[in-house]
Amino acid sequence: MKTAQVIMATGANAAAQAVKYARVDVVPGYPITPQTSIMEYMASMVENDELNARFIPVEGEHSAMAAAVAASAAGARVFTATSSNGLLYMHEVLHMASGGRLPVVMCNVNRGIFAPWTLWSDHQDSMAQRDTGWIQYHCSSNQEVFNTILQAYRVAEQINIPIMVNFDGFAISHCLMPLTLPPQEDIDQFLPPHKPEWRLDPANPSSFSNVTMAAEYAPFRQMLSDDIIASIPLVKQAAQEYKEATGMWDGDTIDTYRLEDAEVVAFAINSMAAELKLSVDILREQGIKAGLLRPRLYLPFPAEDIIAALPQNAQVMVLDRNYNFGHPGGILASELKSVLFGRRNDITVKNRVMGIGGIDLTRRFMAAEIRAMMDE
Amino acid sequence: MKSLTKAYRPISWPMLGAGGDTGSWRVHRPVVDVQKCTKCQFCWAYCPEAVIDRHEIIIDYRYCKGCGVCAVECPTGAISMEKEE
Numbered sequence: 001m002k003t004a005q006v007i008m009a010t011g012a013n014a015a016a017q018a019v020k021y022a023r024v025d026v027v028p029g030y031p032i033t034p035q036t037s038i039m040e041y042m043a044s045m046v047e048n049d050e051l052n053a054r055f056i057p058v059e060g061e062h063s064a065m066a067a068a069v070a071a072s073a074a075g076a077r078v079f080t081a082t083s084s085n086g087l088l089y090m091h092e093v094l095h096m097a098s099g100g101r102l103p104v105v106m107c108n109v110n111r112g113i114f115a116p117w118t119l120w121s122d123h124q125d126s127m128a129q130r131d132t133g134w135i136q137y138h139c140s141s142n143q144e145v146f147n148t149i150l151q152a153y154r155v156a157e158q159i160n161i162p163i164m165v166n167f168d169g170f171a172i173s174h175c176l177m178p179l180t181l182p183p184q185e186d187i188d189q190f191l192p193p194h195k196p197e198w199r200l201d202p203a204n205p206s207s208f209s210n211v212t213m214a215a216e217y218a219p220f221r222q223m224l225s226d227d228i229i230a231s232i233p234l235v236k237q238a239a240q241e242y243k244e245a246t247g248m249w250d251g252d253t254i255d256t257y258r259l260e261d262a263e264v265v266a267f268a269i270n271s272m273a274a275e276l277k278l279s280v281d282i283l284r285e286q287g288i289k290a291g292l293l294r295p296r297l298y299l300p301f302p303a304e305d306i307i308a309a310l311p312q313n314a315q316v317m318v319l320d321r322n323y324n325f326g327h328p329g330g331i332l333a334s335e336l337k338s339v340l341f342g343r344r345n346d347i348t349v350k351n352r353v354m355g356i357g358g359i360d361l362t363r364r365f366m367a368a369e370i371r372a373m374m375d376e
Numbered sequence: 377m378k379s380l381t382k383a384y385r386p387i388s389w390p391m392l393g394a395g396g397d398t399g400s401w402r403v404h405r406p407v408v409d410v411q412k413c414t415k416c417q418f419c420w421a422y423c424p425e426a427v428i429d430r431h432e433i434i435i436d437y438r439y440c441k442g443c444g445v446c447a448v449e450c451p452t453g454a455i456s457m458e459k460e461e
Contacts, residue, residue, distance in 0.1 A: 099386065100385065100386065101384060101385040101386075160384070160385065198385060198387060205389075205390055206387050206388065206389050206390070207387070207388050207389075207390070208386065208387055209386045210386065210388045212386065220384070220386055223384045227384070
């Protein structure tokens with residue numbers, strides 16, 4: 001019996017390893033900092049015959065997603081990755097993937113967007129794709145990146161909706177952490193080969209995404225909206241089955257830390273939420289009953305799980321690494337308030353924007369911010 | 377999840393008239409002069425709507441949009457465009 005293996009890997013390497021484990025068929029890629037190293041790993045895996053896939057070097061991100069859409073429509077299991085302005089350049093074709101109901105899985109390595117230019121992380125890039133009809137995960141560790149990509153293929157191919165796996169540039173993509181690689185056989189069992197019930201096939205010609213009249217168009221959009229929400233049980237099931245296959249667990253739709261008796265709840269996503277566990281410990285040492293609620297699944301927003309998990313009368317401190325332009329704070333706070341309204345009137349929501357353009361979010365800084373928010 | 381049927385995905389299969397009665401758009405109709413026609417098949421090859429029969433040069437007016445490409449390409453001038461009533 002083969003056992004798991006532990007290597008030292010960056011987040012980018014963890015993502016590439018997961019793609020290899022998923023036995024992906026086609027990888028269209030275009031480099032952009034800080035995502036570039038994922039594509040370098042992919043190109044080298046294909047070149048060295050570690051992965052039996054077609055690597056397509058394209059001339060830009062719009063083409064990368066177009067190639068991903070075409071390959072997925074032809075029945076391939078597809079992966080690509082991007083960051084920041086590359087993701088923005090894909091925007092139009094992201095709608096093609098979701099409206100076309102194609103189970104593309106993509107990593108977005110979070111980076112702030114121009115102007116002015118920045119190379120470092122915040123979440124404005126992926127948040128700006130909120131309304132493209134993609135499911136979005138946000139990961140807080142290298143291992144979670146690996147685990148989540150495999151779960152994402154499982155979910156995407158069950159419900160035929162594309163999935164974006166987000167993680168912070170540099171803090172995750174370029175930092176080394178131990179990475180557990182389960183035996184390939186376990187993953188093969190968890191993630192069987194992709195067998196779509198429809199694909200573009202010259203032997204049985206069909207055309208894809210024709211013009212529709214309103215009476216046809218509207219139901220397609222309604223079904224996409226319904227099915228995105230219907231993916232929540234599949235996300236939970238995939239997390240559970242992955243745990244049974246590998247023993248690894250990062251939470252399902254949400255991840256919590258010292259939450260049960262918490263009076264002050266930190267609410268954040270991505271790498272800052274991993275650091276926030278340490279902030280919670282600092283606050284607990286100071287006598288504050290702090291806890292953490294981290295949505296792993298950002299879209300669909302796991303409303304029911306959040307409502308069920310928040311302790312009575314909690315003050316929720318939403319730490320947003322993005323701006324909700326036109327509102328005073330960030331987008332996560334807005335999402336959370338819309339979920340709580342009329343259902344959890346006992347909860348107080350406070351919000352700060354931080355960590356923009358890669359400003360370091362340390363455990364002490366965030367603990368101090370939460371303390372300051374308590375007095376507001 | 378109840379929508380997980382073939383209908384949730386925007387796919388269409390080729391069939392005659394899948395695009396509707398497109399011949400109703402026509403302003404000018406191509407008319408073939410069988411005396412001049414040499415059955416060279418140029419019109420069949422050029423027709424963007426594939427509504428001309430290859431061997432008998434019969435035009436399917438249900439789907440012919442009247443674009444006039446066949447009349448332009450016909451080497452013997454056997455096809456004329458006549459205004460629809």
